[in-house]
Amino acid sequence: MYFIETKSLTKSFGDLVAVNDISFSVEKGEIFGFLGPNGAGKSTTMMIFTTLLKPTSGKALIAGFDVTKDAKQVRENIGFVQQETTVDEYLTGRENLLLQAKLNHIPKNEINQRIDEVLELIELSDKQDQAVVTYSGGMRKRLDIAGGLLHHPKVLFLDEPTVGLDIQTRRKIWQYIKKIHVEFEMTIFVTTHYMEEADSLCDRIGIMDHGKIQVIDTPENMKNALGNEIISLVVDGSNNNNSFLEELKKIEFIKKINEDDLKLTLFTSNGTEVIPKIFQISSKLDIKINSISLTQPTLDDVFISYTGHEIRDDDSKYNRRREHAKMKRLRQ
Template sequence: MAEYAIEIDHLTKKFGDFTAVNDISLKIEKGEIFGLLGPNGAGKSTTINMLLGLIEPTSGTIIVEGKDIRKKLNEIKQDIGLVMQETIVEPELTAEQNLRLFGRLYHMSEEEIEKKIPFLLELAGLTEFRHAYAGTFSGGMKRRLETVKSLIHDPKILVLDEPTTGLDIQNRTKVWDLIRKINKEKEVTVLMTTQYLEEADEMCNRIAIIDHGKIVALGTPTELKHKIGKNVVVEVATSRQWLDKVAEILKKITGEKVTTSGDRASIAISGDAVKKTEQIMNELSRNKIPINGISMHEPTLDDVFLKLTGTSLRDTASQEGFASRREMLMRRR
């Protein structure tokens, strides 16, 4: 028996001059929900594609359930269920036909497939939609069908590439519940990528924060938040022209490193946060700096990300279009 579900060792992938994945090493334990957190274009999908043998690594090794991907790719494929970023249930096929197709592609017998279909539809809460065309489903239903579709061959590992991107809160929660259920009841190891902090925080036992192809931090959500080393984050929202001035004041009062992002300046502090915040507010009003708000909160994964990479995940979302286009261009090469 293999010790780990997935072992990634010094994995690198280059597309021409562009290094999409830069010397990543990871060990994913059996039964855990592991998250790869990072903005678009960070190298998450490239890592997943290499794991599935869809693209070849430039260097490094991947071991899945004790099997080397270069030698036993087909056996590994039987161990992995994939839920892709794009919802790709076939809209012109019924829920049942979608499941049956993949049962066949995983070389299951017809009896096994027919036995599995009602079970999976039940799991996804789609029993009554068995004969309905997937094209008529809502985004959340499609995603749930896609998720259980990846379970048809009883994989040991479920790989989800941004499972909730584009879903509203309600549907997102339903997909989360489904993933947790699969993880717990079927003892399936889950590897998921996400660009949502709440999702990583909520779902994952462990998280690797990935940016520009490199892992910048690895640990449980709590461990990561402790990396900030401070217990409170103070964030001041203002307009852009005042940002530098605000940052200057924050620096003067706390003596800590200020990070700015968008129209916000934030600072992580320890000690009497209330007193320091009061000082900050006084100083701001004395300088007649208009602010839109001030908040104090416990460090979040975004603060961790901000500290480690110098950019906020929230801001990268606005560059999403650009980043994904860049990623696509890179992949096409």
């Protein structure tokens, strides 16, 4: 069964088409991700799925319910962790969850046990009675995620769950998301502009750019579709390397060689077969290889190949927005 299904979903803001005719489906139990740069239309799509925005045209079903016609049922079946944290800084962690539990109409006699359960899952039990103002960014995000789990939703929506956090904290949050996925058997839809995040978390990824889904596939298939591996090697400078280069070019699988002083980058297929051949040639010509490594293409390479540009890690924009939101809260 599909837990997310869209047909020709479109959202325009005046002349701007933020989400442009997208159709895809996500199966029960999948972790599905939208990978795309700032302004790609990720949050807009998620706001439609979570009934906070109405589509201009097209259809979206969540857990079998139509986001326009059955908005109430959709809301009962989803958890939504927004891009900006929504926790109240002047309440404790536990008080925030209590508020959230009441908003979600969780039966009174179950509230405490549910809160204990999610606090344990995201490992905040020992900090639950401290005011959130003392929490780090990562802890706030974890509390936010915990709030989205209290009512045991079927589908969890996470909008850029780790944006603005350092890489260690990000990895930690990925672990929690994976744990939630297993323990609650949840379908998870996540948006991100971090390659590594999409790669680490998602069963399948849709690459989104300018409101369109450019491609949907597993991270593995996407990387393999490029069909190349990269061999980097550094040679000793004491011998003449020209004949070495000429011989390397003759190896059948090598498609391109970039030369940067003593560092050679070989774009190739069948890398594991090519490496022994490189050593044969180097020993024949008495060339010393100081280092050699074989790497797989990354999702960065994939992203560029589908969109024609690099993904931008525009955290500065995010931080500005976060400051703005904070100022607004303080003025209230």
